[in-house]
Amino acid sequence: MTAWPQIRPEAADAPASGIVDLMSYARGREGLIPLYVGEGDMPTPAFIVAAAERALRAGETFYTYQSGIPELRTAIAGYLGRVYGGSTDPERIFVTVGGMHAFQIAVRMAAGNGDEVLIPTPSWPNFDGAVTVAGAVPVSVPMRSDAAGWHLDLEDLAAQVTPRTRAVVINSPANPTGWTARREELAAILGLARRHGLWVIADEIYGRFVLDGPEGARAPSFRDVMQDGDRVMFVQTFSKNWAMTGWRVGWLEAPAELRPVIENLVQYSTSGVPGFLQRAAVTAIEDGEELALDQIRRARLGCAIVCEGLRATNVVDLPAPPGAFYAFFRLEGRSDTGRVVREIVDRAAVGLAPGSAFGTGGEAHVRLCFLRDPAQLREAVSRLQRVLPDLAAGREG
């Protein structure tokens, strides 16, 4: 930015998303199967669209409540009760412009100039980005991986706590690794946070995307171990369960005492979420349970297709992900995954995300989103089977 020296460093230094880079590279390629983004391929169903249309036609096109219409906050609280048990006070719910905006607000409250935020990696790159923009320092805590998959060593986490640490971000089930914390692990993390007075920012947006065990299970949650007064905030979204990525509707759940602060942070960033989008969200959460279950079944089927298909190449290292909807795999002998994913675009017309986008420990991996049409996934796997052996190092043509 030499031409514009007066840009604040926290803005100028925010890292670009490596996923977006690859998307730009691939944009417009004919016949490309795009598996680089964290979204399914199903457009939002008509019953949800219809709810937005009804509200639009009824003239709900004016400014509305900063933190969400009461009907939606109540509907979200009811949903949380159905999935997690217990009861949730709607005053704890703040509707936001997607989970991203919820995370921005959570970080803005927890950490600022020079503060440190712990983030187990590999991780969704937007955590790092939003922490940097807030003027705080994202501190990577690399997870460990072995043949059984990824895990977070609590001692690794504890070792990174300093007097400037203000928060720890826990995304479980995790993007991109699928890591899913056990209840005891969440309790231990919460214990650490309590001892040091840290905020836990819990991203449990994949909480129902459990890929092993019986259908219908949900992942362990901080809700299972926390008590009143714990400093835990949840970021959530309508994107994944209800096929609404492009709607930009999510929510932050935080102590109700923070309501005046959070309403100000909404007011001074987006001033709220369009009322007619919120009506659609009410319909999604109240009438969309079958849709959510269908999305989860689709992810489980996609997982089986992709994991079996890629392993059959014998050049891929891919432990089964227990949660979320990504295959995060290594290609034998190749750690230059930024180049690998471009070669895959060029030679197989499949779009994957480079592991380097996900921070420390993920560099040698590639991410594939399998929340997609099974037929399309089979085609993608077939294409990958043709080129991956070539692309693996030392296995020329």
Place this chain on the structure above:
Amino acid sequence: MTAWPQIRPEAADAPASGIVDLMSYARGREGLIPLYVGEGDMPTPAFIVAAAERALRAGETFYTYQSGIPELRTAIAGYLGRVYGGSTDPERIFVTVGGMHAFQIAVRMAAGNGDEVLIPTPSWPNFDGAVTVAGAVPVSVPMRSDAAGWHLDLEDLAAQVTPRTRAVVINSPANPTGWTARREELAAILGLARRHGLWVIADEIYGRFVLDGPEGARAPSFRDVMQDGDRVMFVQTFSKNWAMTGWRVGWLEAPAELRPVIENLVQYSTSGVPGFLQRAAVTAIEDGEELALDQIRRARLGCAIVCEGLRATNVVDLPAPPGAFYAFFRLEGRSDTGRVVREIVDRAAVGLAPGSAFGTGGEAHVRLCFLRDPAQLREAVSRLQRVLPDLAAGREG
């Protein structure tokens, strides 16, 4: 926030909007005529709604471009050419979640921890709020008022520049005062900014709401005086011209060289604006010129009704506002306007905004939005005529 000591001061200290306070007080009052918010009373017209519906039904419900679909950026650039002349590179345009989000991003680039941002006051309270949340310090530059209206003394502005000053916010035509800078004034402000290396953040969202002179005129703009390389950013919105306040669609115009930085700031705050809302915005800006002109005519008529009606009480001091769509008036003998507006809710069922919401110099004023149905405005004026003489100090009964 004693129960939550670990909230960052820039979040905890952000001032609450005094407008929202009064709205909460008035919410649910039967028959209330709400003139406290800066929006018209016309729902978004059907031709704009229909464009959103078409896009929704076509399945445009996925993630989209961080800084806006190319069609909308091109449409905005074309519109700017029609209104202001010259040509605008669509690469300078970044679609945002309303003008508020555009301002948040502009501030985030220009100012951070301990930096100062000059804001002529009275002003839209969200300027102060967003600057505070960014960790910077809003510095008020009180405008002067006399029988002819409000004006900004350039020496007052220059006197507030310090080594920490990074930006000056110029909202012309202004909310709430209607102040409209002359071209020479804009040139002088830009000269000051150049000498000190400051950013100008120009909020010209009321640029076409010119209330005096011939119909169809637009207000002077920084476009008229700036040159390539000047550090000027424009925040803009679809809210006012096209009756789309609740849609939360706006744009930031900034040097194209900042594109990578701004795209990151979008990515890490909202990740973009729903594609189907952007389709509606394209239709608004391309097919909505008659609508915009109608809104402006409505404002001019509203201004006449309100100014004449309030002056007839003989207890109101209200110079004619040259721009925007607010009457910002004093009530004789009363400076406790936070109380005055509650009394007006209780006794006249009219909702007005207290001047204290708009910062230094506005405390003794009351703001009324007149972008409304003329019949409703006449009724509001009639109610105010009944109570204002009572409420003015020293004129009991």
